[in-house]
Amino acid sequence: MDHISRKTIADGRSLDLPLDQDAEDSKLTDACISAINEAVENLRQLSGAEQTAKEVSSPAQTASPQVLSQPHAKTEQAEQLRDVPPERPAPQRDRQPASPPEPQAKIDNADLPFVKTIDNNDGPIRENERRPVTGGGGKEPTDNGGGGGGGGGGGSQSGFHKRSEPINFAASLAKGIAAVRRNMVVVMLFTVAINVLLLAIPLYLFQISDRVLTSRSMDTLVMLTVAVLGAVLLQAFMDAIRRFILMRTAVELEVQLGAPILSAAARASLHGSGKDYQTLQDLQQLRSFLTSGTLIAFLDAPLMPLFIVVVYLVHPHLGIIIMVCCVVLFGIAWLNQRFTARQFSEASGYLSRANFHLDSMSRNSQIINALAMIPEAVKMWGRETAGSLKSHVAAQDRNIMFSGVSKAARMITQVALLGWGAHLSLSGELTGGMVIAASIISGRALAPIEGAIEGWHQFNKSAASYGRIKQLLINSPLNFPRLRLPNPEGRLDVERILFVPPPQKKVILNGISFSLKKGESLAIIGNSGSGKTTLGKMLVGSILPTSGNVRLDLMDLRNWDQRQFGESIGYLPQDVQLFPGTIKANICRMRDDIEDRQIYEAAVLADVHELIAGFPQGYETVVAADGAPLSGGQKQRIALARAFFGDPKFVVLDEPNSNLDTQGEQALAKALLHAKRQGITTVTITQRPALLQCVDKIMVLKDGSVAMFGERMDVLKALSGNGRQANQSPQIEG
Helix, strand or coil: CCCCCHHHHHCHHHHCCCCCCCHHHHHHHHHHHHHHHHHHHHHHCCCCHHHHHHHHHCHHHHHHHHHHCCCHHHHHHHHCCCCCCCCCCCCHHHCCCCCCCCCCCCCCHHHCCCCCCCCCCCCCCCCCCCCCCCCCCCCCCCCCECCCCCCCCCCCECCCCCCCCCECHHHHHHHHHHHHHHHHHHHHHHHHHHHHHCCHHHHHHHHHHHHHHHHCCHHHHHHHHHHHHHHHHHHHHHHHHHHHHHHHHHHHHHHHHHHHHHHHHHHHHHHCCCHHHHHHHHHHHHHHHHCCHHHHHHHHHHHHHHHHHHHHHHCHHHHHHHHHHHHHHHHHHHHHHHHHHHHHHHHHHHHHHHHHHHHHHHHCHHHHHHCCCHHHHHHHHHHHHHHHHHHHHHHHHHHHHHHHHHHHHHHHHHHHHHHHHHHHHHCCCCCHHHHHHHHHHHHHHHHHHHHHHHCHHHHHHHHHHHHHHHHHHHHCCCECCCCCCCCCCCCEEEEEEEECCCCCCCCCEEEEEEEECCCCEEEEEECCCCCHHHHHHHHCCCCCCCEEEEEECCEEHHHCCHHHHHHHEEEECCCCCCCCEEHHHHHCCCCCCCCHHHHHHHHHHCCCHHHHHCCCCHHHCEECCCCCCCCHHHHHHHHHHHHCCCCCCEEEEECCCCCCCHHHHHHHHHHHHHHHHCCCEEEEECCCHHHHHHCCEEEEEECCEEEEEEEHHHHHHHHHCCCCCHHHCCCCCC
């Protein structure tokens, strides 16, 4: 057999094999490929350069025996490869010194990057198949996914990425509900079995009263006792299994819906509201309800007819008494729901607002303490809490009243059953054991209704929680998969954006348009309330315009893959917030799949490495939720490093020097100049003239519109009014 080179094997099409012929040709092709795989495996085991040289000099003595040593079928398959040209021997000067061959372990074809199973029609590669990607130059594929460069096969890096998976929030809800329903079917089967086993004790009492005591049979008593003990133990075991399933169902529901709810709430915050984050508490309410005794009562309620039928079979009169009591209890439950629903709803609303005030107090604790605002803050929280307690007490008073009435109705039913049963016993229609058994069974039949009335408040809360979860997930727009484009270069185009935040009618931004080329820098200045911060949020996609477009590299921000877009930009908000964790974690945006080198480069670019090195724990310094132990300026500089993390191509800085001292401003200026040298497009919102020297263009906003836009020197001259130089530019009033 002629020598087979790796290049020839790497490109199956260079073998001139008829991959799309009829069935016989297809079988022949498969046989050829099998022979190729066998030959490659043998060639890989020959790693010594000296043996390789011998193979080149006499390929017929090296490759052919390897193939001919196989069974006769493989020999015939190898005959098909005689037309394959041998690889040209490498020049003598390129050869490495010979070294003794090392023993090689058997290598499976799946481990070879240039071996694959070729589909007969050269169609899509099936799962676990690896098709080599080579350029025209014939080089082997590299790890970064680029083609070879010899013949125009592309660069070493593709620049394109895989598509992201779609997130369908409504489908996530359906999946979570399907998991609950699937488990509930099993729970209901256990519930039926448990309720049937509950009949064991009434039947035991009936048998003892009417048979054992009259026959005085010890054997019968022992057998009945053993049987009922087995039924009781089995019932207890099945009840435990039922509760285990409910607990795991609650956990599975939170696992299925937790991430979609949080993602949907984050998307809803793009429209200016963060109240949907409270929906996570609704999910916790659902989880609590699934593991509560109230749900057990609701699950037992459908089996009430079973016990009513058993009592009716004992005697129809007793069955009628039970049915009348059930109708009365259902009426009490309906009245309870009607007279408590509004109060419970009001209490929930008050409590939600009280929690918002509590969260606000937590975030502004320093201001509250410094300005002695604790009494006022507590008063605001107390006002909402008092309203919640008032409504809750009113609802619970009514709920307790109806619960007491239901208990009284149940006790009266027990008395009626025993009294009328005794009358029937005196008449000879029933025995004493039958009366006692019917009384116990009736109590079991009425217990679920009473439990449902007591837990009606929890049921209402859970139903309302599910309604809010359903509304959030169903109303959230579908996250269609976006094409992962090449990483942006930094060109920015803003086209007549208009922003009117709902439900207001005031125009915040009105017809703003401008463009920035790759690597250009812009400073946005203007009076307070002119829309600077809103524009900055819109440039990074934090909020969406009412109309108009913001484009990065000609693509609207809405059409970028969100993960790719977030990794390609940087943002320093006006209100700097750090996450609880280390400085290292905050700089790398809480990611754990990055190299320390990237964190260091971001810190150097933002000129904060020296600052971080001064901390006792350095990059491992732990930051609290309020930023402690960092000062305001240190927090801002750490956040600046976070903005420049990951080689962004477009960065927005909102008042980046509001908390900086002179040294911090110098570091910020260095960072802006370094970003310009790196070709990073930057937009800086500022009120201080020092940063105006570091930008190419300036925009002046007034009442949400562009009052002036142009080159830095031109705008500064227009603002100064007398042609002063840029280094004498006036400070813009904030």
